[in-house]
Amino acid sequence: MDIDLLKTFVEVVRTRHFGKAAENLYITQSAVSFRIRQLEQGLGVNLFIRQRNNIQLTAPGERLLPHAQMIITGMQRAKVDVALADNMHKQISLAGTPNVWDAFLQFGITNIVSAMPGVSLVAEVKAQQESTRLLLERTLDLAVLFDPPKVDELVVKRICELPIIPVSAFEAANSENFFDKQYVYVDWGTSFSLWHAREFNGHAPPYFRTSTGRIALDLILKCGGSAFIPQLLVEEQLKAGELYHVEDVAHTSRDVFVAYHRDNEQTPLLEKLVNLLMELKISYK
Numbered sequence: 001m002d003i004d005l006l007k008t009f010v011e012v013v014r015t016r017h018f019g020k021a022a023e024n025l026y027i028t029q030s031a032v033s034f035r036i037r038q039l040e041q042g043l044g045v046n047l048f049i050r051q052r053n054n055i056q057l058t059a060p061g062e063r064l065l066p067h068a069q070m071i072i073t074g075m076q077r078a079k080v081d082v083a084l085a086d087n088m089h090k091q092i093s094l095a096g097t098p099n100v101w102d103a104f105l106q107f108g109i110t111n112i113v114s115a116m117p118g119v120s121l122v123a124e125v126k127a128q129q130e131s132t133r134l135l136l137e138r139t140l141d142l143a144v145l146f147d148p149p150k151v152d153e154l155v156v157k158r159i160c161e162l163p164i165i166p167v168s169a170f171e172a173a174n175s176e177n178f179f180d181k182q183y184v185y186v187d188w189g190t191s192f193s194l195w196h197a198r199e200f201n202g203h204a205p206p207y208f209r210t211s212t213g214r215i216a217l218d219l220i221l222k223c224g225g226s227a228f229i230p231q232l233l234v235e236e237q238l239k240a241g242e243l244y245h246v247e248d249v250a251h252t253s254r255d256v257f258v259a260y261h262r263d264n265e266q267t268p269l270l271e272k273l274v275n276l277l278m279e280l281k282i283s284y285k
Contacts, residue, residue, distance in 0.1 A: 182225035
């Protein structure tokens with residue numbers, strides 16, 4: 001039986017919505033419908049009662065669900081076991097959004113690796129929604145995020161707070177002209193967007209928008225401009241006089257969160273990794 005059919009079935013059960021399941025699986029809604037039909041035809045039963053804005057499991061669907069979850073989990077464990085090197089005892093997969101890597105993870109990944117001998121660490125860049133989906137599928141062990149997922153199956157912990165400060169390549173930048181000097185807007189997540197809209201309503205729109213802090217930093221260093229950047233990311237440039245902290249412009253911060261599945265079999269190892277991540281902020285101060 002195709003594992004993708006079972007994954008789609010489990011996601012539809014979880015979301016109770018074909019469209020939301022498609023979004024979480026990064027496929028089209030028609031592909032979700034096709035996979036469910038394939039699964040139903042293969043089993044010779046109807047798995048869902050489809051009503052307008054209401055999807056319910058049939059009795060055969062209820063009986064299939066625990067088996068599907070067991071098969072998916074078993075396949076995931078098999079992939080991990082096969083991938084492990086002969087001399088490695090454990091493997092942990094870690095993912096962060098591009099901005100989390102830029103602003104936080106890149107500064108401590110070498111310390112984490114050296115502090116966990118015998119553990120094979122797989123580090124990846126993943127979008128927020130994809131990380132949440134992979135956590136629920138148990139193909140990802142730990143996600144580091146700015147916006148915490150609100151899902152009952154996941155354990156979510158706040159690990160630190162990152163100051164985000166207004167910086168400019170122009171020494172004369174101040175609160176009067178900060179947004180007029182080639183302002184670059186960086187999307188630092190939902191709470192930042194709300195804060196930015198509340199604090200700076202009425203200013204001219206940015207001349208460039210990006211979801212990646214590293215792109216914004218490279219742009220203002222090469223072409224001039226201003227942006228809100230995590231302090232950790234610009235400390236060297238501030239010391240070198242390449243950028244200037246515009247202190248009379250309001251600044252903010254972002255909380256950093258970790259998330260992992262509450263039934264993860266490697267929870268003690270994950271908690272050790274979380275503690276190491278929490279210690280990173282101490283060395284940054």
